[in-house]
């Protein structure tokens with residue numbers, strides 16, 4: 367065998383062992399050997415290497431190895447591999463360092479203006495990442511890549527933002543530029559898709575086979591996870607439910623069409639309607655008006671909640687999921703609306719035969735969902751490529 371091929375085989379074997387430990391930990395050397403067909407000596411050698419390099423360690427737990435012998439189990443160190451999750455929103459950028467278990471080790475954020483050019487935002491992301499590596503004492507050798515989640519249509523394969531109304535960006539080669547600026551490999555995806563993945567891997571939809579996540583905030587969108595996989599559609603735009611037409615004679619949407627679903631629900635539309643009556647600067651002010659019993663404020667918010675319940679009925683009728691996760695700024699800021707929406711669902715809007723087929727849950731990871739999900743897809747990519 368040529369030297370080059372030998373190296374390749376060695377790397378492949380190492381990765382196979384690493385992946386089994388990641389997926390099945392804690393796991394014994396014997397079990398790894400059995401699953402891979404490698405000799406116990408080869409497995410022991412690879413495990414020792416991984417231990418020396420600080421990727422794995424032996425646990426206290428022991429497995430029976432037959433004839434009364436005990437063998438220790440191998441487990442990944444949580445910080446064996448670290449990725450960086452970035453959430454890019456219209457007014458804010460959040461950055462977090464994510465360990466193998468999806469925990470946020472360290473995080474930071476900075477505000478952005480809605481008209482900031484891509485280059486300016488990316489430069490600040492790179493700066494913030496370097497600052498956090500320093501401040502949180504992150505071992506940068508362990509960083510395997512960056513995952514970015516943002517609202518818009520993304521070409522995941524090449525890391526290009528085709529179109530994002532919310533950021534005001536078109537054809538931005540985001541992955542390539544971030545790699546130039548930071549040296550780390552980058553992957554880009556739609557924010558709701560990575561958020562749904564995070565909720566399914568370690569949040570409120572843990573263990574679910576068929577989950578729909580809905581996001582109600584500055585936009586309205588959804589993501590569908592089937593058997594642990596994000597359902598993308600042909601151009602990664604599956605789930606852009608905010609632009610489904612509800613009333614062709616309705617209000618104008620920022621996409622240029624009239625009567626899109628999101629014009630009844632999202633924060634900019636609610637504020638623009640409210641401002642026809644009196645100056646209302648924030649969604650908090652609008653909810654305050656409603657709490658004070660102001661009729662037009664109650665009308666606007668009640669109507670928004672009704673459309674959220676209608677959206678739940680529509681996705682449940684379309685996909686027949688086992689769970690629906692409610693997320694987004696409106697739910698995060700006003701958790702009380704969760705009860706109102708669910709009670710509207712069951713009293714009025716959910717089709718009777720589907721009543722007991724699914725649960726409605728709140729996002730568990732809240733504002734961390736996107737950075738965790740983005741970080742985890744960056745790790746997945748690393749493990750698949752190496």
Ligand SMILES: [Zn+2]
Pocket residue numbers: 608609619620621622623626
């Ligand atoms: Zn629209």
